[in-house]
Amino acid sequence: MTSNDTLVTPKLDTYDGLLAAITPSAGDTREILDPATGAVVGLAPVHTVDDLEAAIAAATLAQPAWAALGHDARSAVMVRAADAIDAAAEALAQLLSREQGKPLNGPNARFEVGGASAWLRTAAATPLESEVLIDDGTTHAAISYRPIGVVGAIGPWNWPMMISMWQIAPALRMGNAVVVKPSEYTPLSVLALVAVVNQVLPEGLVTVVSGGRAIGAGLAVHPGIGKVMFTGSTATGKAIIKSSADTVKRLTLELGGNDAGIVLPDADPAAIAEGLFWGAFINTGQTCAALKRLYVHDDIYDAVCEELTAVAARMPMGVGMDESNVLGPLQNQAQFDIVAGLVQSAKDSGARVLIGGNPDLEAPGFFYPTTLIADIDDDNPLVREEQFGPVLPILRYTDLDDVIARANSVDVGLGGSVWSSDLVAARAVAARLETGTVWINAHGAVHPMIPFGGAKQSGYGLEFGVEGLKALGVPQVING
Secondary structure, three states: OOOOOOOOOHHHHOHHHHHHHHOOOOOOEEEEEOOOOOOEEEEEEOOOHHHHHHHHHHHHHHHHHHHHOOHHHHHHHHHHHHHHHHHOHHHHHHHHHHHHOOOOOOOOHHHHHHHHHHHHHHHHHOOOOOEEEEEOOOOEEEEEEEEOOEEEEEOOOOOHHHHHHHHHHHHHHOOOEEEEEOOOOOHHHHHHHHHHHOOOOOOOOEEEOOOOHHHHHHHHHOOOOOEEEEEOOHHHHHHHHHHHHHHOOEEEEEOOOOEEEEEOOOOOHHHHHHHHHHHHHHHHHOOOOOEEEEEEEHHHHHHHHHHHHHHHHOOOEOOOOOOOOOEOOOOOHHHHHHHHHHHHHHHHOOOEEEEOOOOOOOOOOOOOOOEEEEOOOOOOHHHHOOOOOOEEEEEEEOOHHHHHHHHOOOOEEOEEEEEOOOHHHHHHHHOOOOOOEEEEOOOOOOOOOOOEOOEEOOEEOOEOHHHHHHOOEEEEEEEO
16 A cells, blocks of 8 residues: 555456455455356455544545645646556456456446546546636635545445546545445455555555445544545435534435436437437446436337337346356345336336346346336336336326426436437426436436536535536635
8 A cells, every 4th residue: 555656566467466465364254246156256354443443544644645745746646546547457347347247348347447547537637726706906815625634435336446436536636535435245346446546545545444334334423534425325325414414524425316318209219229228228227327217209109119129139148257248137136136026016017018027036146137118107116216227117208398297206316318309409308307417319428527416315416527626625715
């Protein structure tokens, strides 16, 4: 974890070396299993609250010197850390594929590792200068952003490397230290990513504490943590809000979603089918801002169903280390059970299964087949609840005002999309959706310079770009 001039030592640019580097030599451990095969991937440490205290103490010690470097010097170190990720990219992708289940190819493991590097580079390169608010000859006021101190980063299991970097990169750019708590399902990926960048970063600046709920709860209440960034369920987000109140922590919360897509009657079914598919099924549907409810005008409903089914039928699903696959298993048994139960509720209601819906329960791995369900009611649990898996309900509509009301009827609002050949019409509909982001003729695409955040119970606070950097600083106005 000490800073040096060597980007990647030989042992961290191979899979075996990377795994060996993060395997604990002492203390309690637990096995992490491949969700595609059930094989043991590696051993994860089971850290304690005492380990958390030590990590926060180390971060508190390291942070002032890091902040004192200034933006330019910090950015230079961050670029070197991104170079380290690139040098170890294939080893990181293989570990991610085995632990999380996502395939190497497609918008999956290699894509995610590349995203971690890209977000780190972008945060390093994004300027945030002091801004003069007023200078009229009588009054001069300017706003700038000071470091918060130590940031607690609590990440999910669906995009463990990339989302961790979404939290780490802007925190470092703004002069903070970071204590990372990964999901219990995917700790190895985050331990490995941080081990790679810590070849470059100062000792103690970024630390991973791998453990259970007590670690996350400890971050939320600890007086040494100035901000918590959390990506995960709305229920856990609410618990963090409550437990952080006594220390008045700053929070950025990216919580659950149930994103709706609306296909207008002028859309071309064949032209939009693949975009619809990946909007819903990226990462095998395990994405907060994936398309989870699709409303299609009655005029083209059957054609959209037909085209989407054809796309789904040709997308291979299987073990992630097989280069031919682009869809993988669900990451864990609990999520498999949720998806299976929601599909069963749809089938029991008489909804029409276009493809999938019948998992092989005797086969290894948590594989649920790509599933499209048509002619389903809005009040069905598959529509009302977030499935977070490879299943998409497709609903009919005829009236535009009615479908907008249906899309807005849930208590979350992370993302949404409108699909149309008429950009003016699509933007008019988009403006009426109650979500943090609305995409047009796409769904779920994120960019490191475009702010991203939720509405309603999908959380608050913005990530990415200049707004994301501001969220990792304490604004200070100097008036005079």
